[in-house]
Amino acid sequence: DTEVTQTPKHLVMGMTNKKSLKCEQHMGHRAMYWYKQKAKKPPELMFVYSYEKLSINESVPSRFSPECPNSSLLNLHLHALQPEDSALYLCASSQDLTSRVFGPGTRLTVL
């Protein structure tokens, strides 16, 4: 298995909803990442988990809450989002010197 999977593919939520994005990899990678990407812009790093511990938080608002239950799984919990949070959310993983592997993304729309 050489891929990163993300669910759901699309998500529409209201500003008062609570939802979660899920990311999985079975390549034994020790680092997992969340990125946010707006249209026609490069991805922006949000969080990095290394060996299941949060190692980087790029000053992301607390309405985004990451969780790494085990070495293969990464969640992003969403609560009280704003319309400007609508974007493509990408998960990625890597193992030290190797290239970063990205998932297909979740297209999030906040109404």
Place this chain on the structure above:
Amino acid sequence: KQEVTQIPAALSVPEGENLVLNCSFTDSAIYNLQWFRQDPGKGLTSLLLIQSSQREQTSGRLNASLDKSSGRSTLYIAASQPGDSATYLCAVRAFDTDKLIFGTGTRLQVFP
């Protein structure tokens, strides 16, 4: 602070042409540089990874070169095809961080 730019921002060419996409970075102390392809609304697909000690990498019709001293990388696409149409992103990683700094991207369209 590392800044990565890509030129041109957009490119439209007929099928069969050989292409060069450029990536420039301001800090030459990089660990590696990675080229990605992104189709609209999709995730990123890794094309080539060049370690700082390497000069180039090749995969099929793609060849990426790295010149750290001048802060430049180029992605060469031979005999372009309509299926190559996508946005191409370069990203650099520094030695002391797990972050990738992405370039601004080049949107490529290859028409039949």
